Amino acid sequence: MIHYLIIGNGAAGLSAAEAIRRRDKRGRITIVSNEPYPLYSRPGIAYVILGRLSEEQLITRPLAFYKEHDLQLRFGTITHLDVQRQEARLDDGELLAYDVCLLATGSSAVRPPLPGIDLDGVISFDTLDDAKEVIAKGRRAKAAVVVGGGITAMELAEGFRHQRTTTHLLQRRDRIWPRLFNEHESAIIEEQIRHEGIKLRYHSEIAEILGDKGKVKGVLLKSGETIKCQVVGIAVGVRPNLQLLKESDIELNRGVIVNDFMQSSHPTLLAAGDVAQVYDRWTGEHHLDVLWPSAINEGRTAGHNMVDITMGREPSHAYRKGSPFNAAMLFGVHLTVIGRVGSTGADEAEQSRHYLSRGSSFVWTLPLSANQHSAWDNHGITSVRIVIAEGRIIGALLLGNQLLADPLRQLIEQEVPLGAYESALLAADADLPEIISNFWHQWRHA
Amino acid sequence: MFLNITQLFKAQQISTEIPSTSATVLKLVTADATRCVQCGICSYNCPVGIDVREYARRGKQVTDSRCISCSACVNMCPRGTLRWGDAALIFEDATVEVDPKMLPDALHLQPRFA
Numbered sequence: 001m002i003h004y005l006i007i008g009n010g011a012a013g014l015s016a017a018e019a020i021r022r023r024d025k026r027g028r029i030t031i032v033s034n035e036p037y038p039l040y041s042r043p044g045i046a047y048v049i050l051g052r053l054s055e056e057q058l059i060t061r062p063l064a065f066y067k068e069h070d071l072q073l074r075f076g077t078i079t080h081l082d083v084q085r086q087e088a089r090l091d092d093g094e095l096l097a098y099d100v101c102l103l104a105t106g107s108s109a110v111r112p113p114l115p116g117i118d119l120d121g122v123i124s125f126d127t128l129d130d131a132k133e134v135i136a137k138g139r140r141a142k143a144a145v146v147v148g149g150g151i152t153a154m155e156l157a158e159g160f161r162h163q164r165t166t167t168h169l170l171q172r173r174d175r176i177w178p179r180l181f182n183e184h185e186s187a188i189i190e191e192q193i194r195h196e197g198i199k200l201r202y203h204s205e206i207a208e209i210l211g212d213k214g215k216v217k218g219v220l221l222k223s224g225e226t227i228k229c230q231v232v233g234i235a236v237g238v239r240p241n242l243q244l245l246k247e248s249d250i251e252l253n254r255g256v257i258v259n260d261f262m263q264s265s266h267p268t269l270l271a272a273g274d275v276a277q278v279y280d281r282w283t284g285e286h287h288l289d290v291l292w293p294s295a296i297n298e299g300r301t302a303g304h305n306m307v308d309i310t311m312g313r314e315p316s317h318a319y320r321k322g323s324p325f326n327a328a329m330l331f332g333v334h335l336t337v338i339g340r341v342g343s344t345g346a347d348e349a350e351q352s353r354h355y356l357s358r359g360s361s362f363v364w365t366l367p368l369s370a371n372q373h374s375a376w377d378n379h380g381i382t383s384v385r386i387v388i389a390e391g392r393i394i395g396a397l398l399l400g401n402q403l404l405a406d407p408l409r410q411l412i413e414q415e416v417p418l419g420a421y422e423s424a425l426l427a428a429d430a431d432l433p434e435i436i437s438n439f440w441h442q443w444r445h446a
Numbered sequence: 447m448f449l450n451i452t453q454l455f456k457a458q459q460i461s462t463e464i465p466s467t468s469a470t471v472l473k474l475v476t477a478d479a480t481r482c483v484q485c486g487i488c489s490y491n492c493p494v495g496i497d498v499r500e501y502a503r504r505g506k507q508v509t510d511s512r513c514i515s516c517s518a519c520v521n522m523c524p525r526g527t528l529r530w531g532d533a534a535l536i537f538e539d540a541t542v543e544v545d546p547k548m549l550p551d552a553l554h555l556q557p558r559f560a
Binding site: 052336 | 522
């Protein structure tokens with residue numbers, strides 16, 4: 001019997017399994033999960049720690065779903081993957097021989113090698129179990145320190161604050177999310193952070209996490225100052241889980257380099273989701289995303305092609321990567337990022353070192369070239385920034401009112417030429433929302 | 447009715463007034479599947495127990511007749527996935543016609559879920 005092996009039970013893994021089942025009703029599909037849950041919404045863990053959602057409700061595909069579609073869910077860890085022999089070994093010793101395998105192992109939080117990083121009370125925010133720990137420890141903690149500059153750091157800070165814990169949010173530089181936000185956007189979010197009563201510090205880095213009897217009791221900053229706390233949230237970025245391929249000769253960069261069919265350099269090993277480094281047609285390079293819809297779309301493509309491969313055919317479904325996009329909410333303010341918005345002030349060396357935040361894309365913050373121009377406008381907490389190149393909008397970042405988010409997404413995805421509107425948009429003091437909405441209406445009703 | 451998009455954009459908050467149902471145009475909860483992360487907050491808050499998440503996952507409009515247009519799901523969604531959209535025409539003989547031009551544009555951009 002044909003055996004499809006999917007390593008990873010997240011958005012990419014399930015999407016692939018569903019795509020396989022749609023075409024192959026009889027092949028055996030094994031999904032290996034190293035978390036003791038059926039598929040749950042990983043982005044939703046932010047809402048669990050805010051008390052907006054129960055843990056049960058977070059489950060997106062209950063166990064009954066796996067049974068109904070004959071998906072064999074195994075709880076355990078794959079310890080060894082032999083790509084040439086097409087075999088994987090589970091931690092209980094069982095050997096799983098496969099016809100085709102999908103690596104969908106996702107990514108994990110980076111833990112910097114700080115003294116005290118292994119103390120009880122140091123939390124990263126990847127999983128539902130992490131969410132449970134945030135709630136349990138947050139309840140008992142008098143104070144929490146969170147370090148990091150992306151969405152996860154902000155969700156953690158908001159989560160601890162929800163428990164009425166005194167919360168310190170440390171930023172290494174002089175802005176919130178300096179890689180993505182300009183100074184004005186950072187100021188809008190900063191206002192919201194302070195409004196929530198979270199203590200925000202810039203130019204702040206942890207030198208050491210201090211402990212007592214194995215538990216966190218505070219942090220020592222590089223400035224020499226100490227902050228007393230019982231819990232430390234580390235959210236400085238994630239990296240793809242590639243441990244299984246360390247000893248293989250699969251082509252790796254920051255992730256698994258895949259072709260248009262989600263195949264790695266070995267035809268029976270595919271990759272999708274956070275681990276897959278996918279071709280981006282706008283930059284002509286392979287890049288990583290840590291985005292939920294990307295994982296779903298890549299998984300679906302991989303699943304479809306896995307069936308072709310087991311039938312001895314060439315893969316037929318080429319993946320067409322869209323412009324990377326995410327919508328989130330930071331301290332009550334809606335945020336949408338689309339395409340390329342450029343990196344504000346990070347130099348080349350920093351770029352190569354940086355780890356992606358969950359819910360972001362490498363493409364967003366690739367530095368802009370000389371012929372790519374940015375324009376920005378705001379009304380209170382609502383702001384819009386667009387990047388223009390080659391006579392069209394290639395990226396946008398919106399805070400607050402999101403009415404222009406979908407129009408901009410269409411204009412970017414469909415590469416609509418701006419014509420005369422380009423100079424209007426780039427003019428000093430341009431009323432961007434007015435011009436963008438006029439342009440969009442004109443395009444829609446042309 | 448032309449929506450003054452500029453005025454609305456400059457407003458700090460979009461009005462969350464419950465739309466009235468007229469005899470000729472029905473408003474349905476409309477989902478952009480690419481924004482949906484399937485957290486389930488929508489279904490969790492639905493007072494009549496509709497699995498809104500499932501509609502959102504597929505980018506479909508909520509056509510469950512139990513919907514009372516309370517706006518709880520639209521308001522609570524943290525990703526801006528849900529909104530009120532024009533969808534169907536209800537005729538005097540109570541038949542319903544869905545106008546494909548009224549479906550969310552996002553459906554044309556992304557492949558559909560099964």
